[in-house]
Amino acid sequence: MPSSVSPATSASRPSTDLVARLSSSDLQVQLKALRDIKNQIIGNRTKKLTFIKLGAVPAVASVLADAFDAASCCASSSDLVVQSAAALGSFACGVDAGVRAVIDAGALPYFVRLLSSSDEKVVDSGARSLKMIYQSKLAPKYDFSEKVNMDFLLSLLNSENENVNGLGAGIITHSCETSAEQKVLCDNGVLLKLIDFLEGSISQRDASLESLASVMKDNTEVTSKFVEYEGGRALNLLVKLTSERSTRTRLLACACLIIIRNVSPGYLKGKGIETKLICYLLELLEEPGQVGDEASFTLSSFIEDKEDLQKLAFDANAIDLLCTHLQKDLLQPQRLEGILLALAHICSRLEVCRAKLLPMQAFDSVNDALRHDCADVRAAACMCMRSVSRSVQNLSAGFFMNEKIVLPLLQLLHDPTLSVQLAALRAISNIVVDFRTRKSSFVRWGGVKQLVQLSMSMNPSIRSNSLWALKNLTFDADNKCKEGVYGELTASSLASLIGDPEPPVQEQALALVRNLIDGSLDSVQYVFAEDSIVLDAVGRQLQRASTAEVGMQGMYVLCNVASGGEVHKDAVMDQLLRDTKNSSSPFITQFLQSNDSRLRTASVWVVVNLTTPSCRGVSSRIGKLRNAGIISQLKNMVNDPCLDVKLRVRTILGQYMTFGDS
Amino acid sequence: MSLFWIVIRQLAEIEAMTDLLQAMSKKVITREEWEKKLNDVKIRKEDMNKLVMNFLVTEGYVEAAEKFRMESGTEHIDLATITDRMAVKKAVQCGNVEDAIEKVNDLNPEILDTNPQLFFHLQQQRLIELIRNGKVEEALEFAQEELAPRGEENQSFLEELERTVALLAFEDVSNCPVGELLDMSQRLKTASEVNAAILTSQSHEKDPKLPSLLKMLIWAQNQLDKKAAYPRINDLSTAKLEDPSV
Numbered sequence: 001m002p003s004s005v006s007p008a009t010s011a012s013r014p015s016t017d018l019v020a021r022l023s024s025s026d027l028q029v030q031l032k033a034l035r036d037i038k039n040q041i042i043g044n045r046t047k048k049l050t051f052i053k054l055g056a057v058p059a060v061a062s063v064l065a066d067a068f069d070a071a072s073c074c075a076s077s078s079d080l081v082v083q084s085a086a087a088l089g090s091f092a093c094g095v096d097a098g099v100r101a102v103i104d105a106g107a108l109p110y111f112v113r114l115l116s117s118s119d120e121k122v123v124d125s126g127a128r129s130l131k132m133i134y135q136s137k138l139a140p141k142y143d144f145s146e147k148v149n150m151d152f153l154l155s156l157l158n159s160e161n162e163n164v165n166g167l168g169a170g171i172i173t174h175s176c177e178t179s180a181e182q183k184v185l186c187d188n189g190v191l192l193k194l195i196d197f198l199e200g201s202i203s204q205r206d207a208s209l210e211s212l213a214s215v216m217k218d219n220t221e222v223t224s225k226f227v228e229y230e231g232g233r234a235l236n237l238l239v240k241l242t243s244e245r246s247t248r249t250r251l252l253a254c255a256c257l258i259i260i261r262n263v264s265p266g267y268l269k270g271k272g273i274e275t276k277l278i279c280y281l282l283e284l285l286e287e288p289g290q291v292g293d294e295a296s297f298t299l300s301s302f303i304e305d306k307e308d309l310q311k312l313a314f315d316a317n318a319i320d321l322l323c324t325h326l327q328k329d330l331l332q333p334q335r336l337e338g339i340l341l342a343l344a345h346i347c348s349r350l351e352v353c354r355a356k357l358l359p360m361q362a363f364d365s366v367n368d369a370l371r372h373d374c375a376d377v378r379a380a381a382c383m384c385m386r387s388v389s390r391s392v393q394n395l396s397a398g399f400f401m402n403e404k405i406v407l408p409l410l411q412l413l414h415d416p417t418l419s420v421q422l423a424a425l426r427a428i429s430n431i432v433v434d435f436r437t438r439k440s441s442f443v444r445w446g447g448v449k450q451l452v453q454l455s456m457s458m459n460p461s462i463r464s465n466s467l468w469a470l471k472n473l474t475f476d477a478d479n480k481c482k483e484g485v486y487g488e489l490t491a492s493s494l495a496s497l498i499g500d501p502e503p504p505v506q507e508q509a510l511a512l513v514r515n516l517i518d519g520s521l522d523s524v525q526y527v528f529a530e531d532s533i534v535l536d537a538v539g540r541q542l543q544r545a546s547t548a549e550v551g552m553q554g555m556y557v558l559c560n561v562a563s564g565g566e567v568h569k570d571a572v573m574d575q576l577l578r579d580t581k582n583s584s585s586p587f588i589t590q591f592l593q594s595n596d597s598r599l600r601t602a603s604v605w606v607v608v609n610l611t612t613p614s615c616r617g618v619s620s621r622i623g624k625l626r627n628a629g630i631i632s633q634l635k636n637m638v639n640d641p642c643l644d645v646k647l648r649v650r651t652i653l654g655q656y657m658t659f660g661d662s
Numbered sequence: 663m664s665l666f667w668i669v670i671r672q673l674a675e676i677e678a679m680t681d682l683l684q685a686m687s688k689k690v691i692t693r694e695e696w697e698k699k700l701n702d703v704k705i706r707k708e709d710m711n712k713l714v715m716n717f718l719v720t721e722g723y724v725e726a727a728e729k730f731r732m733e734s735g736t737e738h739i740d741l742a743t744i745t746d747r748m749a750v751k752k753a754v755q756c757g758n759v760e761d762a763i764e765k766v767n768d769l770n771p772e773i774l775d776t777n778p779q780l781f782f783h784l785q786q787q788r789l790i791e792l793i794r795n796g797k798v799e800e801a802l803e804f805a806q807e808e809l810a811p812r813g814e815e816n817q818s819f820l821e822e823l824e825r826t827v828a829l830l831a832f833e834d835v836s837n838c839p840v841g842e843l844l845d846m847s848q849r850l851k852t853a854s855e856v857n858a859a860i861l862t863s864q865s866h867e868k869d870p871k872l873p874s875l876l877k878m879l880i881w882a883q884n885q886l887d888k889k890a891a892y893p894r895i896n897d898l899s900t901a902k903l904e905d906p907s908v
Contacts, residue, residue: 043781
């Protein structure tokens with residue numbers, strides 16, 4: 001069968017022309033145009049977007065609508081139905097604009113009606129297209145609580161047609177989010193049906209694995225039902241599927257087991273499954289396409305925040321493998337992001353992991369990724385930096401405080417994407433802890449300026465995280481550095497940040513002040529400058545502190561001030577005994593009664609410093625404390641459950657006894 | 663007795679023997695003893711028939727599969743789907759890629775939409791066919807309009823894309839460094855990829871079981887070699903038992 005291959009001519013047939021033919025009155029012309037469009041767009045993202053812009057989607061949808069209505073009387077109409085449904089499904093496949101266009105064109109109800117056709121091909125086309133829609137986040141949310149919806153869903157799962165089954169599973173994967181939804185699905189026998197599918201055909205099995213993950217996620221009840229089903233048969237089946245030939249099945253089965261493990265580690269204990277899961281996932285990293293892309297994300301979800309699993313991954317050589325992949329040429333952004341994220345998680349808690357990664361050549365790739373075009377990649381690279389910069393060893397060696405690492409991070413502080421900014425801030429917060437006091441370099445590179453700028457951001461997370469970085473910068477810093485920070489920030493900004501509407505911002509601002517005045521006695525001046533504007537702000541904030549953390553940081557500020565001379569101690573006394581309109585007892589009394597031992601500890605330290613016997617004016621200060629009822633409060637705390645508190649209280653009362661009751 | 667039968671029995675016997683010889687030092691088994699043991703091995707005819715049918719279906723021998731069904735009563739999947747699949751495979755093998763794409767899309771529009779690598783290889787084959795037919799201008803246009811976007815959408819295709827486009831740079835295409843792209847083997851490779859994708863979408867295993875069984879036999883014999891000398895099958899095509907070397 002000779003066929004002249006002339007793709008060029010059909011590709012260059014004006015697309016607008018094709019779209020116009022869709023409204024031809026000649027059904028054959030319509031059909032040909034449909035098939036042409038369909039064959040051009042399948043697999044071809046660029047073409048899909050082109051045709052969408054030309055308004056092809058509503059045109060195809062109306063062909064579907066007309067053909068459907070006419071289908072009962074005209075045989076060729078079923079061809080039109082199948083082709084138009086297929087075309088619409090393809091528009092919706094992996095293209096958000098396509099999904100939106102198909103939904104807006106009102107095609108969904110038609111797809112549903114196709115499912116009840118007697119023609120298997122029509123059913124298939126409807127099921128496939130709906131399935132494509134439900135693979136997108138833009139699909140309408142399916143309400144499982146409505147009986148009619150649940151019945152429909154069950155009919156899909158019970159159908160003889162595998163594509164229809166797949167649609168049912170796809171709807172569950174898309175819309176099952178809350179535990180209430182998980183429960184109602186389970187109560188209606190969906191879990192059992194999905195378990196059945198695990199032993200069905202490849203497509204049923206894969207679709208079911210995805211759905212099971214969303215039905216069991218974070219749900220103790222449903223997960224335990226699965227695990228206990230027929231004495232563990234379903235669980236064993238799942239474990240077997242991790243060694244299936246199909247890589248996609250393996251990945252989905254691993255993801256499912258991870259979900260089960262996250263509900264309760266006990267379900268997988270004693271079977272060596274955890275190590276196997278890590279090894280399988282590391283193997284799957286080699287796979288091309290979506291499976292390989294997702295494998296690293298699945299691995300991350302497994303090891304996140306779990307030190308024991310991170311150790312298992314380390315032992316399984318994960319870092320070497322991830323680094324090998326990292327250094328491959330032409331990595332797709334999604335795959336790169338996944339690998340960086342996995343490295344970030346594996347190094348998040350264990351020093352051995354960081355120690356392994358840092359000397360590797362691949363670490364340069366992490367550094368380079370800070371400048372990648374894709375925002376998600378940049379964010380993941382920052383997360384990786386944040387993890388490795390938790391290494392006290394390397395911070396002490398001044399490993400991170402160099403241009404190569406810091407300059408790109410400083411750049412990212414201005415990134416258009418918020419998540420990148422935050423991730424960069426967190427990495428910088430660690431790096432500035434640099435114990436070799438090369439903080440002057442940071443100042444020279446403009447770091448302080450930028451951080452101070454960000455502390456004025458509209459976004460509270462940015463404000464609190466930039467203050468956090470400044471706080472870390474001033475930790476154990478020399479005077480020059482502190483002056484630099486204070487000078488850039490100014491007393492009035494500092495005061496207003498202490499009084500910020502958001503507690504996390506208040507907390508970090510207070511902690512920053514604490515670090516500023518820590519150390520030599522001169523530093524205390526920072527709170528007294530400009531008419532004690534900062535000290536006043538501290539006192540004011542303590543009066544209306546809404547969280548224990550804010551109270552604690554504020555009290556440590558007062559504590560540091562009170563470690564000075566008479567003038568300083570008296571100033572602190574004034575703050576403690578500020579007139580309040582609403583409560584008659586000073587805030588310190590409330591703090592001393594707090595359930596949070598850290599707050600009680602900080603508060604008693606203030607009193608310890610205020611009542612130091614060797615300092616002038618101590619008896620008058622003690623008198624004031626007694627009159628304010630603070631001494632009697634302390635007397636109630638001689639047996640405080642927290643050892644720190646107990647010992648300081650006894651010290652204070654000892655000092656008090658020296659001056660006697662007057 | 664069919665060769666197939668011999669092979670299967672050999673495999674079963676070896677597996678049993680290997681277990682038995684776990685603890686013993688190398689033993690010699692004469693042909694007589696071996697054949698006696700082989701005769702005791704029970705293999706079900708239905709299982710063999712299924713294996714044969716599986717092979718015929720997966721490889722796409724439609725008529726043979728139908729005849730075998732009639733003569734043996736072994737069930738198989740709907741032949742129409744095999745026919746469709748074979749039509750696609752044949753189209754690619756003949757270089758009619760556009761036709762193959764249309765057929766695949768009629769069979770199941772999801773396949774090419776969810777298999778970017780396969781779609782790229784089919785487009786690549788289209789380009790190769792254009793170059794083979796000397797249609798240089800069309801080839802250039804096609805490369806620009808259809809293939810370049812694939813490379814943009816997915817960077818892992820760039821290398822192969824470059825190789826293919828390199829064909830255009832040479833006067834004598836059959837002698838250039840990337841000339842192997844013009845070989846029949848490239849068409850067969852692409853055809854095989856499409857075949858596998860269709861099989862997977864139809865929820866079938868994409869590889870027939872028979873080759874795996876033969877691989878297993880070879881491996882098992884190698885294992886047993888460490889422990890015994892026995893009649894081996896050295897030539898799979900004849901399944902002849904060769905006397906053990908003493």
